[in-house]
Amino acid sequence: MTEMTETTPGWLAPEELESARARMPILYIDAVPVRVDETGVVTRVGLLLRIGADGAVSRALVSGRVLHHERVRDALMRHLEKDLGSTALPRVPASPQPFTIAEYFPTQGVTPYHDPRQHAVSLAYVVPVAGDCRPRQDALDLVWFTPEEAASPLVQQEMLGGQGVLLKQALAHVGCLF
Numbered sequence: 001m002t003e004m005t006e007t008t009p010g011w012l013a014p015e016e017l018e019s020a021r022a023r024m025p026i027l028y029i030d031a032v033p034v035r036v037d038e039t040g041v042v043t044r045v046g047l048l049l050r051i052g053a054d055g056a057v058s059r060a061l062v063s064g065r066v067l068h069h070e071r072v073r074d075a076l077m078r079h080l081e082k083d084l085g086s087t088a089l090p091r092v093p094a095s096p097q098p099f100t101i102a103e104y105f106p107t108q109g110v111t112p113y114h115d116p117r118q119h120a121v122s123l124a125y126v127v128p129v130a131g132d133c134r135p136r137q138d139a140l141d142l143v144w145f146t147p148e149e150a151a152s153p154l155v156q157q158e159m160l161g162g163q164g165v166l167l168k169q170a171l172a173h174v175g176c177l178f
Helices: 014-023 072-084 163-173
Strands: 026-036 042-051 057-060 062-065 100-104 120-128 139-145
Touching: 026 072, 026 163, 042 163, 057 139, 062 072, 072 120, 072 139, 100 163, 120 163
Parallel strands: 026 120
Antiparallel strands: 026 042, 026 062, 042 057, 042 139, 100 120
């Protein structure tokens, strides 16, 4: 039997996750944290700074798996809290509808999204946050960009796996790119 320190139902042991990833698509969420003004217009976009397994530094969206028997809303809240801290105060809408669905493939070029580990289907959201964000877990920092800065080629080239494309789709969805 595999020893696991995590006691939350829905987690798979590393070898079980690897086996599942090799056989079926895995459900994920991607979240673009934003600051909005009093009229709901996006004024800032938060991007995480991460170090990958290969040591490369990149910008990233909040992202993670949806666990077995977990509501999408709960997965969004869990990953936002995990990456942004417990005082981020995300405002997930009463009826969360993704702005798009991103399909990540282990084979590059099938879609703009690439994940060498697996075929993943991700529900993508723009989530306003009102509180104090303090990156946690494997996030080194959170930097707030204007929508124009976030869409710039400089920031886009720092994003891996097609997340830059997803960010631009999010910005277009909220009316920040034309």
